[in-house]
Amino acid sequence: MKKYSQQEKLLNFGISFLALGAFPLVWFLSQAILFRELTDLISRNMLVVIGLLVGSSFVFLLFSGMERIIKLAPIERRDSLEAKMFAGPSLFMIFLFLFYPAIRTIYLSFKDRYGTSFVGFENYLWSFNDTEMLVTIRNQIIWLVFVVFFTLFFGLIVGWLTDRLNKGEAFFKSIVFMPMAISAVGASAIFKFIYEYRPPPLTQIGILNGIRVSTGEQCYNNRVIDGVVKGYDDASCNRAVGWLQQRDLSNFQIGQSLESASWLDNILVNLPLNTVLLLVIMIWAYTGFAAVVFSAGIKAIPADIMEAGQIDGASELKIFVSIVIPYIKSTIIVVGTYMVITVLKAFDIVYVTTRGDLETNLLAVKMLDEFSKYRNIGRSSTVAVLIFICVNPIIIGNTYREKENSSL
Numbered sequence: 444m445k446k447y448s449q450q451e452k453l454l455n456f457g458i459s460f461l462a463l464g465a466f467p468l469v470w471f472l473s474q475a476i477l478f479r480e481l482t483d484l485i486s487r488n489m490l491v492v493i494g495l496l497v498g499s500s501f502v503f504l505l506f507s508g509m510e511r512i513i514k515l516a517p518i519e520r521r522d523s524l525e526a527k528m529f530a531g532p533s534l535f536m537i538f539l540f541l542f543y544p545a546i547r548t549i550y551l552s553f554k555d556r557y558g559t560s561f562v563g564f565e566n567y568l569w570s571f572n573d574t575e576m577l578v579t580i581r582n583q584i585i586w587l588v589f590v591v592f593f594t595l596f597f598g599l600i601v602g603w604l605t606d607r608l609n610k611g612e613a614f615f616k617s618i619v620f621m622p623m624a625i626s627a628v629g630a631s632a633i634f635k636f637i638y639e640y641r642p643p644p645l646t647q648i649g650i651l652n653g654i655r656v657s658t659g660e661q662c663y664n665n666r667v668i669d670g671v672v673k674g675y676d677d678a679s680c681n682r683a684v685g686w687l688q689q690r691d692l693s694n695f696q697i698g699q700s701l702e703s704a705s706w707l708d709n710i711l712v713n714l715p716l717n718t719v720l721l722l723v724i725m726i727w728a729y730t731g732f733a734a735v736v737f738s739a740g741i742k743a744i745p746a747d748i749m750e751a752g753q754i755d756g757a758s759e760l761k762i763f764v765s766i767v768i769p770y771i772k773s774t775i776i777v778v779g780t781y782m783v784i785t786v787l788k789a790f791d792i793v794y795v796t797t798r799g800d801l802e803t804n805l806l807a808v809k810m811l812d813e814f815s816k817y818r819n820i821g822r823s824s825t826v827a828v829l830i831f832i833c834v835n836p837i838i839i840g841n842t843y844r845e846k847e848n849s850s851l
Contacts (some may be wrong), residue, residue, distance in 0.1 A: 551824035566825040598733025627791035740771035
Protein backbone atom coordinates (compact mmCIF):
# COMPACT_ATOMS: atom_id res chain seq x y z
CA MET A 444 0.00 0.00 0.00
CA LYS A 445 1.45 3.33 -1.07
CA LYS A 446 2.24 5.83 1.67
CA TYR A 447 1.34 9.43 0.95
CA SER A 448 3.43 12.35 2.06
CA GLN A 449 1.98 15.00 4.36
CA GLN A 450 1.69 17.38 1.43
CA GLU A 451 -0.24 14.83 -0.65
CA LYS A 452 -2.59 14.09 2.25
CA LEU A 453 -3.33 17.79 2.68
CA LEU A 454 -3.93 18.14 -1.05
CA ASN A 455 -6.34 15.17 -1.08
CA PHE A 456 -8.17 16.55 1.93
CA GLY A 457 -8.45 19.98 0.36
CA ILE A 458 -9.80 18.61 -2.91
CA SER A 459 -12.27 16.35 -1.07
CA PHE A 460 -13.45 19.33 0.99
CA LEU A 461 -13.94 21.40 -2.15
CA ALA A 462 -15.81 18.57 -3.90
CA LEU A 463 -18.10 17.63 -0.99
CA GLY A 464 -18.44 20.99 0.73
CA ALA A 465 -17.36 24.20 -0.89
CA PHE A 466 -18.23 23.30 -4.48
CA PRO A 467 -21.92 22.39 -3.89
CA LEU A 468 -22.30 25.36 -1.53
CA VAL A 469 -20.98 27.80 -4.16
CA TRP A 470 -23.15 26.11 -6.80
CA PHE A 471 -26.30 26.43 -4.72
CA LEU A 472 -25.62 30.00 -3.58
CA SER A 473 -24.92 31.12 -7.13
CA GLN A 474 -28.27 29.77 -8.27
CA ALA A 475 -30.11 31.31 -5.30
CA ILE A 476 -28.49 34.73 -5.73
CA LEU A 477 -29.13 34.71 -9.48
CA PHE A 478 -32.86 34.08 -9.09
CA ARG A 479 -33.25 36.45 -6.13
CA GLU A 480 -31.64 39.41 -7.89
CA LEU A 481 -33.51 38.99 -11.15
CA THR A 482 -36.97 38.09 -9.82
CA ASP A 483 -38.26 41.68 -9.71
CA LEU A 484 -36.60 42.80 -12.92
CA ILE A 485 -37.80 40.38 -15.58
CA SER A 486 -40.72 38.04 -16.23
CA ARG A 487 -40.84 34.55 -14.82
CA ASN A 488 -40.53 32.87 -18.22
CA MET A 489 -37.45 34.89 -19.08
CA LEU A 490 -36.04 34.10 -15.65
CA VAL A 491 -36.30 30.40 -16.40
CA VAL A 492 -34.47 30.84 -19.71
CA ILE A 493 -31.70 32.89 -18.08
CA GLY A 494 -31.46 30.39 -15.23
CA LEU A 495 -30.98 27.54 -17.70
CA LEU A 496 -28.34 29.39 -19.74
CA VAL A 497 -26.40 31.27 -17.10
CA GLY A 498 -26.85 28.71 -14.35
CA SER A 499 -25.79 25.76 -16.49
CA SER A 500 -22.81 27.74 -17.83
CA PHE A 501 -21.71 28.64 -14.31
CA VAL A 502 -22.03 25.02 -13.18
CA PHE A 503 -20.01 23.93 -16.22
CA LEU A 504 -17.24 26.38 -15.30
CA LEU A 505 -17.24 25.13 -11.70
CA PHE A 506 -16.96 21.52 -12.86
CA SER A 507 -14.15 22.45 -15.25
CA GLY A 508 -12.28 24.24 -12.48
CA MET A 509 -12.69 21.29 -10.13
CA GLU A 510 -11.47 18.97 -12.88
CA ARG A 511 -8.27 21.01 -13.19
CA ILE A 512 -7.73 20.97 -9.43
CA ILE A 513 -8.25 17.19 -9.30
CA LYS A 514 -5.47 16.73 -11.86
CA LEU A 515 -3.07 18.05 -9.24
CA ALA A 516 -3.77 14.99 -7.08
CA PRO A 517 -1.99 11.63 -7.49
CA ILE A 518 -3.29 9.53 -10.40
CA GLU A 519 -4.56 6.69 -8.19
CA ARG A 520 -6.72 9.16 -6.22
CA ARG A 521 -8.31 10.97 -9.14
CA ASP A 522 -11.18 8.53 -9.75
CA SER A 523 -12.30 8.73 -6.15
CA LEU A 524 -12.06 12.53 -6.14
CA GLU A 525 -14.04 12.80 -9.39
CA ALA A 526 -16.76 10.64 -7.84
CA LYS A 527 -16.87 12.97 -4.84
CA MET A 528 -17.04 15.97 -7.14
CA PHE A 529 -20.17 14.70 -8.86
CA ALA A 530 -21.71 13.28 -5.67
CA GLY A 531 -21.08 16.43 -3.66
CA PRO A 532 -23.90 18.59 -5.09
CA SER A 533 -26.35 15.68 -4.89
CA LEU A 534 -25.50 14.97 -1.25
CA PHE A 535 -25.71 18.67 -0.47
CA MET A 536 -29.16 18.97 -2.04
CA ILE A 537 -30.36 15.83 -0.24
CA PHE A 538 -29.27 17.32 3.06
CA LEU A 539 -30.71 20.74 2.24
CA PHE A 540 -34.12 19.57 1.03
CA LEU A 541 -34.55 16.31 2.97
CA PHE A 542 -32.57 16.05 6.19
CA TYR A 543 -32.67 19.71 7.19
CA PRO A 544 -36.48 20.01 6.77
CA ALA A 545 -36.93 16.78 8.76
CA ILE A 546 -34.74 18.06 11.60
CA ARG A 547 -36.46 21.44 11.48
CA THR A 548 -39.91 19.82 11.59
CA ILE A 549 -38.99 17.74 14.65
CA TYR A 550 -37.70 20.90 16.33
CA LEU A 551 -40.91 22.85 15.55
CA SER A 552 -43.09 20.04 16.92
CA PHE A 553 -41.95 21.11 20.40
CA LYS A 554 -42.95 24.73 19.77
CA ASP A 555 -46.25 26.61 20.13
CA ARG A 556 -48.60 27.57 17.30
CA TYR A 557 -46.32 30.45 16.25
CA GLY A 558 -43.11 28.40 16.39
CA THR A 559 -41.57 30.71 19.00
CA SER A 560 -42.13 29.32 22.53
CA PHE A 561 -41.05 25.88 23.71
CA VAL A 562 -44.03 23.78 24.91
CA GLY A 563 -42.38 20.39 25.40
CA PHE A 564 -44.58 17.38 24.61
CA GLU A 565 -47.82 19.36 24.70
CA ASN A 566 -48.44 18.92 20.97
CA TYR A 567 -47.87 15.17 21.20
CA LEU A 568 -50.29 14.93 24.13
CA TRP A 569 -52.81 16.86 22.03
CA SER A 570 -52.44 14.42 19.15
CA PHE A 571 -53.62 11.52 21.34
CA ASN A 572 -56.32 13.39 23.25
CA ASP A 573 -57.99 15.67 20.72
CA THR A 574 -61.25 14.26 19.34
CA GLU A 575 -60.62 15.28 15.73
CA MET A 576 -57.09 13.93 15.84
CA LEU A 577 -58.28 10.60 17.26
CA VAL A 578 -60.82 10.32 14.43
CA THR A 579 -57.99 11.05 11.98
CA ILE A 580 -55.82 8.32 13.49
CA ARG A 581 -58.77 5.91 13.39
CA ASN A 582 -59.33 6.67 9.71
CA GLN A 583 -55.62 6.21 8.95
CA ILE A 584 -55.66 2.77 10.61
CA ILE A 585 -58.78 1.79 8.63
CA TRP A 586 -57.09 2.90 5.40
CA LEU A 587 -53.95 0.95 6.24
CA VAL A 588 -55.84 -2.26 7.00
CA PHE A 589 -58.39 -2.17 4.18
CA VAL A 590 -56.36 -0.62 1.35
CA VAL A 591 -53.23 -2.73 1.86
CA PHE A 592 -55.15 -5.98 2.37
CA PHE A 593 -57.62 -5.63 -0.50
CA THR A 594 -55.04 -4.21 -2.93
CA LEU A 595 -52.81 -7.23 -2.31
CA PHE A 596 -55.79 -9.61 -2.35
CA PHE A 597 -57.34 -8.38 -5.60
CA GLY A 598 -53.90 -7.82 -7.14
CA LEU A 599 -52.94 -11.45 -6.50
CA ILE A 600 -56.22 -12.76 -7.92
CA VAL A 601 -56.14 -10.55 -11.02
CA GLY A 602 -52.43 -11.21 -11.57
CA TRP A 603 -52.97 -14.97 -11.31
CA LEU A 604 -56.04 -14.99 -13.58
CA THR A 605 -54.48 -12.81 -16.30
CA ASP A 606 -51.38 -15.01 -16.24
CA ARG A 607 -53.57 -18.05 -16.99
CA LEU A 608 -55.03 -16.46 -20.13
CA ASN A 609 -53.97 -18.03 -23.41
CA LYS A 610 -54.99 -15.02 -25.51
CA GLY A 611 -55.41 -11.35 -24.83
CA GLU A 612 -53.16 -11.26 -21.75
CA ALA A 613 -51.50 -7.98 -22.74
CA PHE A 614 -54.89 -6.38 -23.49
CA PHE A 615 -56.42 -7.34 -20.15
CA LYS A 616 -53.31 -6.23 -18.25
CA SER A 617 -53.44 -2.83 -19.94
CA ILE A 618 -57.12 -2.49 -18.99
CA VAL A 619 -56.43 -3.48 -15.39
CA PHE A 620 -53.44 -1.14 -15.17
CA MET A 621 -55.32 1.81 -16.67
CA PRO A 622 -56.59 3.23 -13.32
CA MET A 623 -52.96 3.54 -12.20
CA ALA A 624 -52.30 5.80 -15.19
CA ILE A 625 -54.98 8.20 -13.96
CA SER A 626 -53.84 10.74 -11.40
CA ALA A 627 -55.26 10.53 -7.88
CA VAL A 628 -57.03 13.83 -8.49
CA GLY A 629 -58.63 12.46 -11.67
CA ALA A 630 -59.70 9.24 -9.94
CA SER A 631 -61.16 11.27 -7.07
CA ALA A 632 -63.15 13.41 -9.51
CA ILE A 633 -64.53 10.27 -11.18
CA PHE A 634 -65.69 8.76 -7.89
CA LYS A 635 -66.99 12.08 -6.63
CA PHE A 636 -69.35 11.99 -9.61
CA ILE A 637 -70.31 8.41 -8.72
CA TYR A 638 -71.13 9.41 -5.12
CA GLU A 639 -72.70 12.76 -6.05
CA TYR A 640 -75.81 13.79 -4.10
CA ARG A 641 -78.23 16.64 -4.79
CA PRO A 642 -81.04 17.55 -2.43
CA PRO A 643 -84.52 17.04 -3.91
CA PRO A 644 -86.17 18.21 -6.06
CA LEU A 645 -82.92 18.48 -8.05
CA THR A 646 -82.19 15.65 -10.46
CA GLN A 647 -79.69 13.12 -9.17
CA ILE A 648 -76.65 12.97 -11.47
CA GLY A 649 -74.56 10.67 -9.27
CA ILE A 650 -74.44 7.10 -10.54
CA LEU A 651 -75.28 5.45 -7.19
CA ASN A 652 -78.17 7.79 -6.47
CA GLY A 653 -79.31 7.58 -10.07
CA ILE A 654 -79.61 3.79 -9.74
CA ARG A 655 -81.24 4.08 -6.32
CA VAL A 656 -84.00 6.51 -7.27
CA SER A 657 -84.61 4.89 -10.66
CA THR A 658 -85.80 1.70 -8.96
CA GLY A 659 -88.73 3.51 -7.32
CA GLU A 660 -90.31 6.90 -6.78
CA GLN A 661 -87.86 9.57 -5.75
CA CYS A 662 -88.76 11.25 -2.49
CA TYR A 663 -89.51 14.96 -2.75
CA ASN A 664 -90.63 17.51 -0.19
CA ASN A 665 -94.43 17.46 -0.30
CA ARG A 666 -94.55 16.85 -4.04
CA VAL A 667 -97.90 15.72 -5.46
CA ILE A 668 -97.56 12.55 -7.56
CA ASP A 669 -100.78 11.13 -9.07
CA GLY A 670 -102.82 13.10 -6.61
CA VAL A 671 -100.85 11.81 -3.61
CA VAL A 672 -98.57 14.06 -1.55
CA LYS A 673 -95.12 12.49 -1.25
CA GLY A 674 -92.80 13.58 1.57
CA TYR A 675 -89.45 12.55 3.04
CA ASP A 676 -91.12 10.26 5.56
CA ASP A 677 -93.05 8.33 2.96
CA ALA A 678 -91.80 4.72 3.06
CA SER A 679 -92.75 4.14 -0.58
CA CYS A 680 -90.12 6.60 -1.75
CA ASN A 681 -86.52 5.68 -2.57
CA ARG A 682 -84.58 8.59 -1.18
CA ALA A 683 -81.28 9.74 -2.60
CA VAL A 684 -78.40 9.31 -0.17
CA GLY A 685 -75.55 11.69 0.60
CA TRP A 686 -73.01 8.87 0.50
CA LEU A 687 -70.02 10.87 1.64
CA GLN A 688 -72.06 12.33 4.50
CA GLN A 689 -72.79 8.94 6.08
CA ARG A 690 -70.64 8.42 9.16
CA ASP A 691 -71.99 4.88 9.73
CA LEU A 692 -74.66 2.41 8.54
CA SER A 693 -77.31 3.37 11.10
CA ASN A 694 -79.42 5.17 8.48
CA PHE A 695 -79.64 2.08 6.28
CA GLN A 696 -81.88 -0.94 6.66
CA ILE A 697 -78.93 -3.32 6.93
CA GLY A 698 -77.46 -1.21 9.71
CA GLN A 699 -80.73 -1.11 11.63
CA SER A 700 -81.03 -4.91 11.41
CA LEU A 701 -77.53 -5.36 12.88
CA GLU A 702 -77.73 -2.86 15.73
CA SER A 703 -78.93 -5.31 18.36
CA ALA A 704 -76.81 -8.25 17.23
CA SER A 705 -73.28 -9.38 18.17
CA TRP A 706 -70.23 -7.21 18.86
CA LEU A 707 -68.99 -7.86 15.32
CA ASP A 708 -72.26 -6.54 13.90
CA ASN A 709 -71.94 -3.45 16.07
CA ILE A 710 -68.47 -2.84 14.66
CA LEU A 711 -69.89 -3.12 11.13
CA VAL A 712 -72.71 -0.71 11.96
CA ASN A 713 -70.29 1.87 13.35
CA LEU A 714 -67.79 1.48 10.50
CA PRO A 715 -67.50 4.94 8.90
CA LEU A 716 -69.19 4.47 5.54
CA ASN A 717 -67.84 7.65 3.95
CA THR A 718 -64.26 6.69 4.86
CA VAL A 719 -64.77 3.22 3.35
CA LEU A 720 -66.17 4.76 0.16
CA LEU A 721 -63.07 6.95 -0.13
CA LEU A 722 -60.56 4.16 0.39
CA VAL A 723 -62.32 2.21 -2.38
CA ILE A 724 -60.86 4.82 -4.76
CA MET A 725 -57.29 3.94 -3.79
CA ILE A 726 -57.99 0.20 -3.98
CA TRP A 727 -59.40 0.69 -7.49
CA ALA A 728 -56.42 2.81 -8.54
CA TYR A 729 -53.65 0.53 -7.23
CA THR A 730 -55.05 -2.97 -7.81
CA GLY A 731 -53.86 -2.88 -11.43
CA PHE A 732 -50.34 -1.90 -10.34
CA ALA A 733 -50.22 -4.79 -7.85
CA ALA A 734 -51.64 -7.21 -10.43
CA VAL A 735 -49.00 -6.35 -13.04
CA VAL A 736 -46.16 -6.70 -10.52
CA PHE A 737 -47.51 -10.01 -9.20
CA SER A 738 -48.01 -11.31 -12.75
CA ALA A 739 -44.34 -10.61 -13.49
CA GLY A 740 -43.38 -12.50 -10.32
CA ILE A 741 -45.61 -15.44 -11.26
CA LYS A 742 -43.99 -15.67 -14.69
CA ALA A 743 -40.61 -16.06 -12.97
CA ILE A 744 -41.75 -19.31 -11.29
CA PRO A 745 -40.05 -22.30 -13.02
CA ALA A 746 -42.48 -24.01 -15.37
CA ASP A 747 -41.45 -27.51 -14.24
CA ILE A 748 -42.60 -26.76 -10.67
CA MET A 749 -46.04 -25.67 -11.91
CA GLU A 750 -46.25 -28.75 -14.16
CA ALA A 751 -45.26 -31.01 -11.25
CA GLY A 752 -48.17 -29.63 -9.22
CA GLN A 753 -50.58 -30.25 -12.08
CA ILE A 754 -49.27 -33.82 -12.57
CA ASP A 755 -49.79 -34.52 -8.87
CA GLY A 756 -53.44 -33.60 -9.34
CA ALA A 757 -53.35 -30.35 -7.37
CA SER A 758 -56.22 -27.97 -8.04
CA GLU A 759 -55.66 -24.42 -9.28
CA LEU A 760 -56.39 -23.13 -5.78
CA LYS A 761 -53.88 -25.56 -4.25
CA ILE A 762 -51.20 -24.55 -6.76
CA PHE A 763 -51.92 -20.89 -6.05
CA VAL A 764 -51.69 -21.28 -2.27
CA SER A 765 -48.85 -23.82 -2.04
CA ILE A 766 -46.62 -22.81 -4.97
CA VAL A 767 -47.37 -19.33 -6.27
CA ILE A 768 -47.67 -17.40 -3.00
CA PRO A 769 -44.49 -18.88 -1.39
CA TYR A 770 -42.48 -18.20 -4.56
CA ILE A 771 -43.53 -14.55 -4.86
CA LYS A 772 -43.48 -13.84 -1.11
CA SER A 773 -40.70 -11.26 -1.48
CA THR A 774 -42.70 -9.51 -4.23
CA ILE A 775 -45.76 -9.43 -1.98
CA ILE A 776 -43.69 -7.86 0.81
CA VAL A 777 -42.30 -5.20 -1.53
CA VAL A 778 -45.74 -4.30 -2.91
CA GLY A 779 -47.19 -4.34 0.61
CA THR A 780 -44.45 -2.00 1.83
CA TYR A 781 -45.05 0.34 -1.08
CA MET A 782 -48.79 0.39 -0.37
CA VAL A 783 -48.28 1.08 3.35
CA ILE A 784 -46.09 4.08 2.56
CA THR A 785 -48.54 5.26 -0.12
CA VAL A 786 -51.48 5.06 2.30
CA LEU A 787 -49.59 6.95 5.00
CA LYS A 788 -48.97 9.72 2.47
CA ALA A 789 -52.53 9.64 1.05
CA PHE A 790 -53.76 13.19 0.53
CA ASP A 791 -55.28 13.87 -2.90
CA ILE A 792 -58.30 11.57 -2.63
CA VAL A 793 -59.60 12.97 0.65
CA TYR A 794 -58.75 16.57 -0.18
CA VAL A 795 -60.52 16.53 -3.56
CA THR A 796 -63.66 14.73 -2.38
CA THR A 797 -64.38 16.00 1.15
CA ARG A 798 -61.49 18.31 2.15
CA GLY A 799 -61.27 16.16 5.30
CA ASP A 800 -64.73 17.16 6.51
CA LEU A 801 -67.43 14.78 7.78
CA GLU A 802 -64.86 12.81 9.81
CA THR A 803 -62.94 11.61 6.75
CA ASN A 804 -59.60 13.22 7.58
CA LEU A 805 -56.23 11.52 7.18
CA LEU A 806 -52.88 12.49 8.70
CA ALA A 807 -51.56 14.25 5.59
CA VAL A 808 -54.73 16.34 5.24
CA LYS A 809 -54.78 17.05 8.97
CA MET A 810 -51.20 18.29 8.75
CA LEU A 811 -52.21 20.80 6.05
CA ASP A 812 -55.33 21.84 8.00
CA GLU A 813 -53.33 22.62 11.13
CA PHE A 814 -50.88 24.67 9.10
CA SER A 815 -53.18 26.57 6.71
CA LYS A 816 -56.62 26.54 8.37
CA TYR A 817 -55.73 26.79 12.06
CA ARG A 818 -52.31 28.47 11.61
CA ASN A 819 -50.70 26.18 14.17
CA ILE A 820 -47.10 25.45 13.21
CA GLY A 821 -46.40 23.29 16.27
CA ARG A 822 -49.33 20.91 15.77
CA SER A 823 -48.80 20.73 12.00
CA SER A 824 -45.17 19.74 12.60
CA THR A 825 -46.28 17.16 15.17
CA VAL A 826 -48.58 15.46 12.64
CA ALA A 827 -45.72 15.45 10.12
CA VAL A 828 -43.45 13.81 12.71
CA LEU A 829 -46.10 11.14 13.37
CA ILE A 830 -46.16 10.30 9.65
CA PHE A 831 -42.36 10.28 9.66
CA ILE A 832 -42.32 7.90 12.65
CA CYS A 833 -44.76 5.53 10.93
CA VAL A 834 -42.93 5.46 7.59
CA ASN A 835 -39.32 5.14 8.69
CA PRO A 836 -39.47 1.76 10.53
CA ILE A 837 -41.07 0.26 7.42
CA ILE A 838 -38.33 1.59 5.14
CA ILE A 839 -35.55 0.57 7.54
CA GLY A 840 -37.03 -2.90 8.06
CA ASN A 841 -37.41 -3.46 4.32
CA THR A 842 -33.84 -2.25 3.69
CA TYR A 843 -32.51 -4.58 6.39
CA ARG A 844 -34.46 -7.51 4.93
CA GLU A 845 -33.11 -6.83 1.43
CA LYS A 846 -29.58 -6.62 2.84
CA GLU A 847 -30.01 -10.01 4.52
CA ASN A 848 -31.35 -11.54 1.31
CA SER A 849 -28.45 -10.19 -0.74
CA SER A 850 -25.93 -11.64 1.73
CA LEU A 851 -27.36 -15.17 1.38
